[in-house]
Amino acid sequence: MVTFLSKDQIWNYLSEIPDPEIPAINIIELGVVRDVKVDDAQVEVIITPTYSGCPAMKMIEDNIYLHLKSKNIDNVKVTTILSPAWTTDWITEEAKEKLNKYGIAPPQKEIACPQCASQNVECISQFGSTPCKAQYRCKDCREPFDYFKCH
Amino acid sequence: MEMKEAIFNYCLRYADSSLIIGHRLSEWCGHGPILEEDIAMTNxxxxxxxxxxxxxxxxxxxxxxxxxxxxxxxxxxxxxxxxTLLTEQPNGDFGQTMMRQFLFDSFQVLFFEKLKESKDEDMSAIAFKSIKESKYHLRHSSQWVIRLGDGTEESHQRIQNSLEDLWRFSDELFEMNEIDEVLIKDGIAVDLSTIKDHWMQNVVDVLAEATLNVPEDTFMATGSREGKHSEHLGYLLAEMQVLPRTYPGAKW
Structure with missing residues (x-):
């Protein structure tokens, strides 16, 4: 165990871990990492689930262990907390831009097509391929797209 | 009853209800009437x-x-x-599943709204987390109740039948016993009598929009608080539990 690790270093390492379902953004940008605690004995990473049943959470936890291990940090503890509850307000502006480029309309009041930016869109289904998304269609360019739900 | 025992049993009650109705919904996986609804129900x-x-x-x-x-x-x-007995009832047709879900979601939203104020921090945290999800579920199930109720003659009649079939399980959602008594005193549990009228109002409003008639003078089923279930739960558990019971500690 290296003892001169700083919190900032850990945060940097964690920002290298992509979201397993939406690899365009990392787990920091997604807002699921709430805190990092470093002391001589161990590194504790505190995370919170997006949705109660999101299957990616176990994967995110495993990936934190694996990635920090690859940086020779062995004594890691991942703690899951429920409060305060995750909200899409924690997704950074930069990450919202990345989502849009990736083809997923980011959470916002005025939903716009990530292809042609038209706001002439319709909801096909409140639910989508992951718990955090809904399905939409652009009525101008006719492309269907995923929308990251406000939560 | 000791506080610890009461909290344990209180949590089990709500864990069991969510798990069982969640399992019921998962039975639709691959059988939804359209792809979007297949995805919705599994979500x-x-x-x-x-x-x-x-x-x-x-x-x-x-x-x-x-x-x-x-x-x-x-x-x-x-x-x-x-x-609760409501959660274990079979899926029936899609409308029946949506009606069951609507009655359940309507309860969950009001229940979590109150549980947020619980003096038990863990339960309060679960409520804060869950309520956002339950509100979204309610939006979905309400829309379908309205669409099917105010739809064709066929869809109207079928979902009216579902309502009449499921209504007898609605009273039980609000039943309280010794567990509630112990926990309400300390501000931990939700006094279910305080949300019943609100639930009824919300449900009646949606049913009215759906042009459905609220059943009257229905016999009300009871028993789940003492572990007395309808015949359906045993079959459900047999399927849900077979793997871990056959291969204890199995991992993949």
């Missing part, structure tokens, strides 16, 4: 199973006997389950 199922896990994890911690969330879900028998 809702995931949230509900997730919510039940939060309650089971906390129950296991409170009990302090080295039982895990999996032990609580997979290794208890029918008579130990405390889910």
């Amino acid at each position: 809702v199922a995931l949230d509900l199973v997730g919510q039940s896990r939060s309650f089971y994890q906390y129950a296991a911690k409170v009990e302090g006997k080295d039982r895990t969330e999996d032990d609580l879900a997979y290794l208890r028998d029918e008579r130990e389950y405390r889910n």
Whole structure:
């Protein structure tokens, strides 16, 4: 165990871990990492689930262990907390831009097509391929797209 | 009854209800009437199973006997389950499933709204987390109740029948016993009598929009608070529990 690790270093390492379902953004940008605690004995990473049943959470936890291990940090503890509850307000502006480029309309009041930016869109289904998304269609360019739900 | 025992049993009640109705919804996986609804029902199922896990994890911690969330879900028998009778009723057709979900979601939203104020921090945290999901579920199930009720003659009649079939399980959602008594005193549990009128109002409003008639003078079923279930739960548990019971500790 290296003892001169700083919190900032850990945060940097964690920002290298992509979201397993939406690899365009990392787990920091997604807002699921709430805190990092470093002391001589161990590194504790505190995370919170997006949705109660999101299957990616176990994967995110495993990936934190694996990635920090690859940086020779062995004594890691991942703690899951429920409060305060995750909200899409924690997704950074930069990450919202990345989502849009990736083809997923980011959470916002005025939903716009990530292809042609038209706001002439319709909801096909409140639910989508992951718990955090809904399905939409652009009525101008006719492309269907995923929308990251406000939560 | 001791406080610890009461909290344990209280959590199990709500964990069981979410798990069982979540499992019911998951039975639709691959059988939904359209792809979008197949995805919707399995998404809702995931949230509900997730919510039940939060309650089971906390129950296991409170009990302090080295039982895990999996032990609580997979290794208890029918008579130990405390889910409300509504949640174990068979799926029937899509409308029947949506009606069951609508009655359940309407309860969950009001229940979590109050549980947020619980003096028990863990339960309050579960409520804050779950309510956003349950509100979204309610939006979905309400829309379908309205669409099918105010749809064709056929869809109207079928979902009216579902309502009449399921209405007798609605009173039980609000039943309280010794567990509630112990916990309400300390501001931990929700006094269910305080949300019943609100539930009725919300439900009646949606049913009116759906042009459905609220059943009157219905016989009300009861029993789940004591572990007395309808014949359906045993079959459901047999399927849900077969793997961990046949291969204890199995992992993949």
